[in-house]
Amino acid sequence: MYSSRPPSPRPDGVPADTPKLTRRGLITLFSGLAVGGAAVADVLSGDGVDPVVEVRRLPGPRRPPIYTCDAWRARPPSSPVVVVDQRPSKILIHHTATANRNNVAPVDLGVLTRAIQKFHMDTEGWIDSGHQFLVNRGGLIAEGRHRSLETLLKGKSFIEGSQCSEYNDVSIGIENEGTYTDVDPPAGQLAALRALCAFACVQYRVDPGHLYGHRDYRDTACPGDRLYAMLPALRTQVAQLVGKGADWRASAPLTWPLLRIADRSVAVLAAQHLLRAAEVPGVPADGEFGRTTADGVYEFQRRHGMELTGMIGGGSWPLLAVPVRPGQGGEAEAAVQVLLNRPGVRQVRWPTTMTQATWQQLLNTA
Ligand SMILES: [Zn+2]
DSSP states (O other): OOOSSOOOOOOOOOOTTSOOOOHHHHHHHTTTOOOTTOOHHHHHOSSSOOOSSOOOOOSSOOOOOOBOTTTTTOOOOSSOOOEESSOOSEEEEEEOOOOOOSOOSHHHHHHHHHHHHHIIIIISOOSSOSSSEEEOTTSOEEEOSTTHHHHHHHTSOEEOOSSSTTOTTTEEEEEESSOOSSSOOOHHHHHHHHHHHHHHHHHHTOOGGGEEEGGGTSSSOTTOHHHHHTHHHHHHHHHHHHTOOGGGGGGOOOOOOOBOTTOBSHHHHHHHHHHHHTTOTTOOOSSBOOHHHHHHHHHHHHHTTOOOOSOBSTTTHHHHSOOOOTTOOHHHHHHHHHHHSSTTOOOOOOOSSOOHHHHHHHHHTO
C-alpha cells in the first residue's frame, strides 16, 4: 500500500516512445499464462474492467511487457538508487489502496505511476517510487524504482526499494492498483500479476512458495483481505508456470494471522497474553480486540520503532511470539495454554520450547 490518497487526474499521456503494445506483441509477450484453455473473453469478463492485455495459453514463463520509467515519464531519483548485489529471496504483494478505477489505458497508467512516485518522493521522502513494479487494473505493468527492470532482466541483483521496512534488502515488491479489502482484483490484473511473478521467480530463482503479502512482514492490512486470500492460489499457479509442478505445495509458507480492531478469537486472547508478557500496561485478557488492546499494540509498536497501525501482523508477531518452555508459568505460557486448550483441539504436542514456527502452527489453527 502506498497511500490513501488517489492520484489527481491529468489528461497527459505516456509518450510515443512507450513499448509497442500491439495486440500481437502482447500475445507473444504474455505467453505462459495458462488459463485452462478458456477463451480470453471468458477469462476477462464479468468484473467491469475492459482488459488492456490479451491472455493466451502458451507454455513457460516469458518476459511480460513492462512500461519502463522512461516510458511513463518518471522523475529521476533524488539520489542514486541502491543496487543490492544478490538475488531477492522473496516477492511481496501489495495493493495501492487507491480507487478501483476502470480506466486502465496506458495514459491512465502514466497518471497513476507519476502520482504514486510523487507521493513517495515528496511526502514519504523516498528517493524514488517505493516498489519495483506495479500492475494496473487492466493488466499493464510498470517499472517502479529506476533500474528495477534492467536488474530483473540480468537476474543477478536487484534495486533496493522502500516497500517493506527491514525487508527491502531481501525482497522486491509488486504494487497492484486498487483496494482489495472487499472485492477481488480484475482477472486481467491477476493474469499480469501471475506472469510478472513467474518471470521474476525464474529470473531470480525465487521459489514460488516465497510469494508473500505485505502483511506477512509488517503490521498492515495490505494487500487487502481478498487479494491476500488469493495468494495460495497465486503460488500454485506461478509454480505451474515456472514448471515446478504439483509437488510444490511442500514449500507453502508459514505465516502470521493478522489481528485488528473488532476481532474476537482465541488468537486475540493469545496475543493479549503476549502483550501482557511484554509488560504492555492495560491490556485485557478477554479475547476481544477492543480499543484498549489497540492502544497496547500502539505502545508495543512505539517501543520497537515500528509503524503505528494498531494491528498485529508480520511486524509485531515475531517480537511477541517469544520462546516459551512448558511449566515456566506467567503470561507467555498462558498464551500457549489458551491455544492448546481451546475446544476442538486435541493432543497438540508442545515442543520443548515454543519457537516462531511452532507459534505460527498453533496460531494458524486458532
Ligand atoms: Zn503494501
